[in-house]
Amino acid sequence: MNDRELADQISKKLSALIALALLPDVQKRSSAEKVVLLARFNISNQEIADILGTSKGTVEVLKSRTSKRKK
DSSP: OOHHHHHHHHHHHHHHHHHHHHOTTGGGSOHHHHHHHHHTTTOOHHHHHHHHTSOHHHHHHHHHHHHHHHO
């Protein structure tokens, strides 16, 4: 990975964390809502799991359930 790619990854993750932190009621948000928000930043399922303190499988299930509700 070159320096530019690394900087882009760091920037993407930082933007996602800032977005979560700026939500006035982030503590009241469900895990599914947090997953959806982080997924908008194209963060991998494993990275979302690490941020939220859960497993990659849980993130995959939450994303799947959320996408089914939208249909």
